[in-house]
Amino acid sequence: xxxxxxxxxxxxxxxxxxxxxxxxxxxxxxxxxxxxxxxxxxxxxxxxxxxxxxxxxxxxxxxxxxxxxxxxxxxxxxxxxxxxxxxxxxxxxxxxxxxxxxxxxxxxxxxxxxxxxxxxxxxxxxxxxxxxxxxxxxxxxxxxxxxxxxxxxxxxxxxxxxxxxxxxxxxxxxxx
Amino acid sequence: xxxxxxxxxxxxxxxxxxxxxxxxxxxxxxxxxxxxxxxxxxxxxxxxxxxxxxxxxxxxxxxxxxxxxxxxxxxxxxxxxxxxxxxxxxxxxxxxxxxxxxxxxxxxxxxxxxxxxxxxxxxxxxxxxxxxxxxxxxxxxxxxxxxxxxxxxxxxxxxxxxxxxxxxxxxxxxxxxxxxxxxxxxxxxxxxxxxxxxxxxxxxxxxxxxxxxxxxxxxxxxxxxxxxxxxxxxxxxxxxxxxxxxxxxxxxxxxxxxxxxxxxxxxxxxxxxxxxxxxxxxxxxxxxxxxxxxxxxxxxxxxxxxxxxxxxxxxxxxxxxxxxxxxxxxxxxxxxxxxxxxxxxxxxxxxxxxxxxxxxxxxxxxxxxxx
Numbered sequence: 362x363x364x365x366x367x368x369x370x371x372x373x374x375x376x377x378x379x380x381x382x383x384x385x386x387x388x389x390x391x392x393x394x395x396x397x398x399x400x401x402x403x404x405x406x407x408x409x410x411x412x413x414x415x416x417x418x419x420x421x422x423x424x425x426x427x428x429x430x431x432x433x434x435x436x437x438x439x440x441x442x443x444x445x446x447x448x449x450x451x452x453x454x455x456x457x458x459x460x461x462x463x464x465x466x467x468x469x470x471x472x473x474x475x476x477x478x479x480x481x482x483x484x485x486x487x488x489x490x491x492x493x494x495x496x497x498x499x500x501x502x503x504x505x506x507x508x509x510x511x512x513x514x515x516x517x518x519x520x521x522x523x524x525x526x527x528x529x530x531x532x533x534x535x536x537x
Numbered sequence: 538x539x540x541x542x543x544x545x546x547x548x549x550x551x552x553x554x555x556x557x558x559x560x561x562x563x564x565x566x567x568x569x570x571x572x573x574x575x576x577x578x579x580x581x582x583x584x585x586x587x588x589x590x591x592x593x594x595x596x597x598x599x600x601x602x603x604x605x606x607x608x609x610x611x612x613x614x615x616x617x618x619x620x621x622x623x624x625x626x627x628x629x630x631x632x633x634x635x636x637x638x639x640x641x642x643x644x645x646x647x648x649x650x651x652x653x654x655x656x657x658x659x660x661x662x663x664x665x666x667x668x669x670x671x672x673x674x675x676x677x678x679x680x681x682x683x684x685x686x687x688x689x690x691x692x693x694x695x696x697x698x699x700x701x702x703x704x705x706x707x708x709x710x711x712x713x714x715x716x717x718x719x720x721x722x723x724x725x726x727x728x729x730x731x732x733x734x735x736x737x738x739x740x741x742x743x744x745x746x747x748x749x750x751x752x753x754x755x756x757x758x759x760x761x762x763x764x765x766x767x768x769x770x771x772x773x774x775x776x777x778x779x780x781x782x783x784x785x786x787x788x789x790x791x792x793x794x795x796x797x798x799x800x801x802x803x804x805x806x807x808x809x810x811x812x813x814x815x816x817x818x819x820x821x822x823x824x825x826x827x828x829x830x831x832x833x834x835x836x837x838x839x840x841x842x843x844x845x846x847x848x849x850x851x852x853x854x855x856x857x858x859x860x861x862x863x864x865x866x867x868x869x870x871x872x873x874x875x876x877x878x879x880x881x882x883x884x885x886x887x888x889x890x891x892x893x894x895x896x897x898x899x900x901x902x903x904x905x906x907x908x
Contacts, residue, residue: 371784372776375784384554404784404786468545472546483543483546488546488552515542
């Protein structure tokens with residue numbers, strides 16, 4: 362690829378998809394770290410631009426890189442996931458909502474009670490707006506395996522909502 | 538059940554795509570120009586606001602029918618207005634009701650009338666327009682409300698605040714109906730806008746995006762903000778590459794899109810020096826603008842020019858975007874920089890003057906300038 366084409370393609374990727382990558386990171390970590398994840402992800406994209414798939418497949422590829430970047434950063438810093446904190450923030454924000462939407466607080470509590478893997482599975486589809494096929498790229502599994510994972514995660518969430526006592530039995534929010 | 542479950546789960550999304558887009562833009566653009574209120578979602582209504590709104594709605598519900606009866610008897614929605622000065626015809630009530638939402642461009646007013654419903658009018662100037670920096674709202678059909686094209690504040694179809702940096706709902710405008718059924722508006726906001734927390738919608742984000750905004754016939758398109766007329770716009774955030782050919786992401790040397798505020802110059806270049814470094818206490822930030830319409834001539838340290846020769850003392854910085862190279866003259870860096878674009882073998886040089894005292898769009902009560 363000619364230099365000019367590389368620059369142009371990279372700029373297009375960045376302008377179009379950096380908000381989605383940043384959103385993915387912001388949902389899983391704090392803003393300062395999300396900014397670094399964004400920078401590292403696109404630095405990887407720049408160095409491996411030839412491997413970035415074209416069209417709609419670019420976003421799952423970038424999110425998969427972002428996921429690995431976050432995992433590496435966590436390991437390097439020996440830092441526990443901040444998902445729980447993020448969820449705690451979401452749950453704090455829920456009560457006003459709950460006045461208008463019955464059961465939202467219960468949903469937040471049930472969601473926080475799911476395992477991190479189930480939460481991530483549901484979040485990729487519900488929060489990041491990915492199709493199961495796209496989400497499977499990010500999760501690093503086959504589309505079929507992800508669909509099964511998604512089905513099970515939904516079923517477990519529904520079961521928690523049907524039987525709120527399970528939430529209590531399974532311990533504090535965020536626990537596996 | 539399960540699809541509904543995923544839909545409800547979206548309400549727990551801590552970072553909507555729109556919020557992320559604003560953050561991305563903030564990172565890539567003028568950090569200090571983003572209103573502080575847009576940095577975090579502040580759309581959850583407080584209990585007090587809900588109660589206040591409920592009381593307001595109750596009063597409106599009691600009074601509105603009476604007003605409407607008076608209006609149909611006297612031909613005026615606002616009894617007692619005895620002069621025609623300033624009133625603008627919006628059209629026949631039946632036609633307006635058939636159209637649903639009509640934008641009066643000259644008056645900058647939206648008229649909303651629905652069959653069997655009470656007509657009303659709202660100023661198209663966003664309430665998030667302090668200090669005379671106006672941003673006009675668009676009517677967004679997918680969710681049936683209004684939104685700021687740039688700041689992202691959204692309002693429901695009664696002008697009540699839904700989300701974004703605005704401090705209140707939209708500004709109401711007086712209307713009246715003449716004896717022959719013509720609805721007229723007095724295109725000046727009157728009274729207090731509805732406070733925050735009045736809208737019943739929970740989450741318009743994700744429903745109304747830039748791509749899905751529909752513009753009513755005759756409605757102002759924010760595209761009339763004075764972009765460059767050359768077609769070579771710096772209208773989108775531009776990725777710059779350093780001397781080592783690595784991209785600066787997030788940008789520490791960036792161009793910023795227009796339309797942040799109405800009447801802003803179309804393109805802004807923020808230099809953080811030393812170039813390519815992250816901003817810190819040791820760096821210097823300077824703002825330069827491409828200002829072909831001289832919007833900020835009185836703030837500029839030099840004159841914008843789109844046709845000049847590079848000064849002999851100018852040096853290439855090593856920084857470039859897809860279209861442009863950044864050149865500076867160390868002796869005049871305080872006043873101007875140069876963007877050079879090669880077109881068919883010829884260098885097209887623009888001089889971007891530095892601006893001081895950069896105005897920003899802020900919420901009421903905040904300072905109106907930043908340097």
